[in-house]
Amino acid sequence: MQGWKDYQEKNKDRFLDELLELLRIPSISANSANKEDMRKCAEKVQQRLLEAGAASAKVYETAGHPVVYAEKIVDPSKPTVLVYGHYDVQPPDPLDLWHSGPFEPVIKDGRIYARGSADDKGQFYMHVKALEILSKTNSLQNNIKFLIEGEEEVGSPNLADFVAAHKELLKCDVILISDSSMISMENPSIDIGVRGLAYIQVEVTGANRDLHSGVYGGAVGNPITMLAKMIASCHDENNHITIPGFYDDVVASTPEERKLMAEAPYNENEYKNDLGVKELWGEKGYTTNERTGIRPTLELNGIWGGYTGEGAKTVLPSKAFAKISARLVPNQSSEKITDMLLQYFRKIAPVGVTVEAYNLHGGEPYMTPINSKAYQAAAQAIETTFGKKPIPVRGGGSIPICSILEKELGVKIVFMGFGLDSDNLHSPNEKFDLVNFYKGIETIPYFHKYFAS
Amino acid sequence: MQGWKDYQEKNKDRFLDELLELLRIPSISANSANKEDMRKCAEKVQQRLLEAGAASAKVYETAGHPVVYAEKIVDPSKPTVLVYGHYDVQPPDPLDLWHSGPFEPVIKDGRIYARGSADDKGQFYMHVKALEILSKTNSLQNNIKFLIEGEEEVGSPNLADFVAAHKELLKCDVILISDSSMISMENPSIDIGVRGLAYIQVEVTGANRDLHSGVYGGAVGNPITMLAKMIASCHDENNHITIPGFYDDVVASTPEERKLMAEAPYNENEYKNDLGVKELWGEKGYTTNERTGIRPTLELNGIWGGYTGEGAKTVLPSKAFAKISARLVPNQSSEKITDMLLQYFRKIAPVGVTVEAYNLHGGEPYMTPINSKAYQAAAQAIETTFGKKPIPVRGGGSIPICSILEKELGVKIVFMGFGLDSDNLHSPNEKFDLVNFYKGIETIPYFHKYFAS
Numbered sequence A, B: 001m002q003g004w005k006d007y008q009e010k011n012k013d014r015f016l017d018e019l020l021e022l023l024r025i026p027s028i029s030a031n032s033a034n035k036e037d038m039r040k041c042a043e044k045v046q047q048r049l050l051e052a053g054a055a056s057a058k059v060y061e062t063a064g065h066p067v068v069y070a071e072k073i074v075d076p077s078k079p080t081v082l083v084y085g086h087y088d089v090q091p092p093d094p095l096d097l098w099h100s101g102p103f104e105p106v107i108k109d110g111r112i113y114a115r116g117s118a119d120d121k122g123q124f125y126m127h128v129k130a131l132e133i134l135s136k137t138n139s140l141q142n143n144i145k146f147l148i149e150g151e152e153e154v155g156s157p158n159l160a161d162f163v164a165a166h167k168e169l170l171k172c173d174v175i176l177i178s179d180s181s182m183i184s185m186e187n188p189s190i191d192i193g194v195r196g197l198a199y200i201q202v203e204v205t206g207a208n209r210d211l212h213s214g215v216y217g218g219a220v221g222n223p224i225t226m227l228a229k230m231i232a233s234c235h236d237e238n239n240h241i242t243i244p245g246f247y248d249d250v251v252a253s254t255p256e257e258r259k260l261m262a263e264a265p266y267n268e269n270e271y272k273n274d275l276g277v278k279e280l281w282g283e284k285g286y287t288t289n290e291r292t293g294i295r296p297t298l299e300l301n302g303i304w305g306g307y308t309g310e311g312a313k314t315v316l317p318s319k320a321f322a323k324i325s326a327r328l329v330p331n332q333s334s335e336k337i338t339d340m341l342l343q344y345f346r347k348i349a350p351v352g353v354t355v356e357a358y359n360l361h362g363g364e365p366y367m368t369p370i371n372s373k374a375y376q377a378a379a380q381a382i383e384t385t386f387g388k389k390p391i392p393v394r395g396g397g398s399i400p401i402c403s404i405l406e407k408e409l410g411v412k413i414v415f416m417g418f419g420l421d422s423d424n425l426h427s428p429n430e431k432f433d434l435v436n437f438y439k440g441i442e443t444i445p446y447f448h449k450y451f452a453s
Helices: A001-025 A033-050 A120-136 A157-166 A225-232 A255-262 A268-275 A288-293 A333-345 A371-386 A401-409 A434-450 B002-023 B031-050 B121-136 B159-165 B223-232 B253-260 B270-276 B288-294 B334-347 B374-385 B401-409 B435-453
Strands: A056-060 A067-072 A080-086 A106-108 A111-112 A143-149 A174-177 A187-193 A196-205 A297-306 A319-328 A355-362 A389-395 A411-415 A432-434 B056-060 B067-072 B080-086 B106-108 B111-113 B144-148 B174-177 B190-196 B196-205 B297-306 B319-328 B354-363 B393-394 B413-415 B431-433
Touching: A001 A033, A001 A120, A001 A434, A001 B121, A033 A056, A033 A067, A033 A120, A033 A143, A080 A120, A106 A411, A111 A434, A120 A143, A120 A434, A143 A432, A157 A401, A174 A371, A174 A401, A187 A411, A196 A225, A196 A333, A225 A297, A225 A319, A225 B223, A225 B297, A255 A288, A288 A389, A288 B002, A297 B223, A297 B253, A319 A333, A333 A355, A355 A401, A371 A411, A371 A434, A371 B270, A389 B002, A401 A411, A432 B111, B002 B031, B002 B111, B002 B435, B031 B056, B031 B067, B031 B121, B031 B144, B031 B159, B067 B297, B067 B413, B080 B121, B080 B401, B080 B435, B111 B435, B121 B253, B121 B435, B144 B159, B159 B401, B174 B401, B190 B374, B190 B413, B196 B223, B196 B334, B223 B297, B223 B319, B253 B288, B288 B393, B319 B334, B334 B354, B374 B413, B431 B435
Parallel strands: A080 A143, A080 A174, A174 A411, A187 A389, B080 B144, B080 B174, B174 B413, B190 B393
Antiparallel strands: A056 A067, A067 A143, A106 A111, A111 A432, A196 A319, A196 A355, A297 A319, A297 B297, B056 B067, B067 B144, B106 B111, B111 B431, B196 B319, B196 B354, B297 B319
C-alpha cells in the first residue's frame, strides 16, 4: 500500500528515535534494583501506544512488574488481534564484553546495538508503529489489543493471574507475537513452535565454612568437585540426557517432518564460523536444526563457588552453585521435568556433601497449526513484503506465557519474528538490524489487512 | 624463667594491641589494589622489630611486595636463628560470611578474629615479642635474624631471588617458622613436613560469545558442562587421582610411620561435628591424618562461568573457569606435577570447546629431620611450657619457600606452629586464640635458650 509506505518513509527517523529512547531505560526484570526503571518503561510504552492511535492505554499493577494494556476497537463485530510483547530485558552481564553500553544504544553498520533491541523492545515496538500507520492512514479494518508485560525474562510469574482476571478485556481471535527470529532476510520463516523451559538452581554444601585446602584437602568433600561430578553425569557419551524418564513424554517428529526440516537453508560452515567453533556439539543422531528445534536439551547457565578473584587462593570452599535449565518439546511438562531435575540432583548427591535444589522458573512448549487463518495471514503478509513464501520452522527458545494465553483465552498464537539468530539475544552486544525493524513495521499492517478480510 | 614471665605479664596488653594494629592493615598480596597497604604493613613490622631490640631492620624492595629483614647479632661465634614469617594475608572473600570485618579485629571468647590473626601475622609477631623479652631481660645468648616477606600467599615469586642475592646477610644455623598448627593445646605437636603445591587455572571456551540457550542450546558445546566433565574425570570411584603419572614419585610411608601417625589423637566424630559434615570424603585405604599428611590431593579452589546473579538468565556461556591445585608429598616435584596437570587438561579438552591452562603458583614439599639439634630444642621448649612432649606430625599445608630457603642457605627448617587447625585459615572468621598467642611468646625464648646452649 503506497499510503503506508509513504507514511513510514516520512516518519522512519522518529520511529527509530522513539525505540532508542525505550532502549535507554534499563528495564531488567531480574534485578530488584531496577524496579523504578521498569515502571518508567511501562509508562513510556503506555504513552507511545496512545500517541500511535490506541483509544485507551493503561498500566496495570501486578504482584511484580506492571503490565501495559491498550486497545483500538474499530468495530466489535470485526476480528480482534491481541499483540503480546514484553518491555523487560535480560541482565546485561558480562558487561566487559559489550562494545558499547547496553543501555546506550548506538547505530553501527545498519544495526541497533542495545540490550532489548531485538528481545523484545525493538520487536513489539514494530507493532506500535504498525498501529500508528494503520490509524493515521485510516486503514485499520480490525480491532487491535496490546498486552505488553514486564516479566517475560523471569518466567512471567504474574501474567497468568492477570490474564485470568481480565479474560473479557483480552478477548480476541488470535494472539500475535514478535519475539522470535527468521532464518534470514533472504529466507523468511515463521516459527510454528517454541520450546518449553524448566530452570533450576542447585546448591552443594560441604563443610560448614570455607577451609584451608592444605589442612583439610583430601579429607573433606569438595562441593565444586561434587557438583562437577553431578553435572558430568547428566549427559552420556552420545550427549543424550541420562536423567531417568527425561525423554518419556517427547513426541517424536515423523520422518516427513524431519525431511521438511532438512530442506530449510543451513550451512554448517557458516554456522560454525559465526560462532567461532571448530566442532559442533549435540545429541547423536540429530542435525543442528533438530537439536535446537525438536529435541529437548539440558544446559548449564551458570556455575560458581570458591575463590574466583585474581591470583591463587588455596581454599576448599563450603559451597558451590549451578543454574541449570532444560528446553522442552511437546509433550513434555515443565512441572514434571522440573520435579524430575530437582529429584535427580537431590538423589545423586555424593557422600560428604548435601545438595539443595529448587525451581527458578519454567514454561510449557507450544505449537501452532499452519492451517489456521491467522498463520495464513502472516505467511501472506511476509510473502507480500519479502517476495518469498516463509518457511515454517521450530524455534529453540521459550515463551512460557504461550500455553497460558491459549488456555485462558482459548485462541491460538501466531509468531511473526523479525529478528535473526545472530542478534545476540541474552548475550553481550545484542543488536537488531535496522532493515529488519523497518521491514517488520512494513509487514505487520498486511497481517491485519489479510486477517480482517 | 621468672624474668621472662614477669616481663610478658606486665606487657601483655600492649603486645596484643600491637598485633591488632598490624591486623588492621589489609595486606592482601593477591590484590594489586592493596599495594600501598603492603608497604605500610612492611614498614610497621620494621618499626616493631627495632622497638623489640633488633639492632637493625630494613625494608627491602623486590619485584613484588617488599621484604622486611632485621637482626640482632650478640656474638658472631654464637649460633644464629633465622625467623621466617609473612606479613601478607589471604583475600578475605567471601565477605558476607564474616561475623565482623576481616580487618577490624575483635576479641571474642578469648579469640582474636581477623584475617591474618593466625596466618601469619599473629604467629610471626610472637617471635618479635620473644625477641623483645630476650632483649629487655638481657638474656639473649644467640643471634636472631628475621626474614618477614609479603608474598607467601601468592607463592613467594620474588623471595628466591632475594635470598640468592643476600646469602651472606641471611646466613644462619637454622630457620625457624611459625606458620602452622598444633593438634591442640593439650596435645602439642611439631610439623615435620609440609606438602608442596601445584596451582593452575583452566579456561574453557565454547562459542565466541554468550549465546541464547534456547536458540543454540543442544547444538554448541557448553563450556560449563565440559569443564564439569573434565573435573569429574580427575578422581575415580575410590577418590584416587586418575591423572596418569600423578603418584609416580610419591614416597610411600612405611608401615611403622603409619603406625606412629595412627597414635596421634584423633576423634572422627569431633572432626565431623566441627566441620558440620555427616560423612568424610577421601582416598580409599587411608585415614584422615594420612589423607591430609602423607598423601597428595587434588582440590578445586574456585569455579565460575555464565550467569551467577539473582534469578534466571537463559544464557549458554562462552567461557568457564576453574582454579585447581594439588598438594604434593615427597618426592613429587611441583614443576613436574604442574606440567602434568596443564598437559592433562589441555589433552582431555572435549569436542566443541577449546581449553587453556596455565600455572598460577607452586612450591615443593618439605621434610625436616627429628634428630637435629634444632628440632630437639623446639621439642624441649614446648615440653617446658606445655608440660608435655610434642608429637611429630605431617602438616597438610604448604610453605613453598622451605625448599628454596634450604637450598640457598644450606640449613634445615624447624616448624613451631602455635595455631590450631580450627583457626579458619584462608576462610571467613579466621581467628587465633589468645592463649595460643601468649603461649607461643612464652615458649619461643626457651627455643633460643636450648638451641644456644
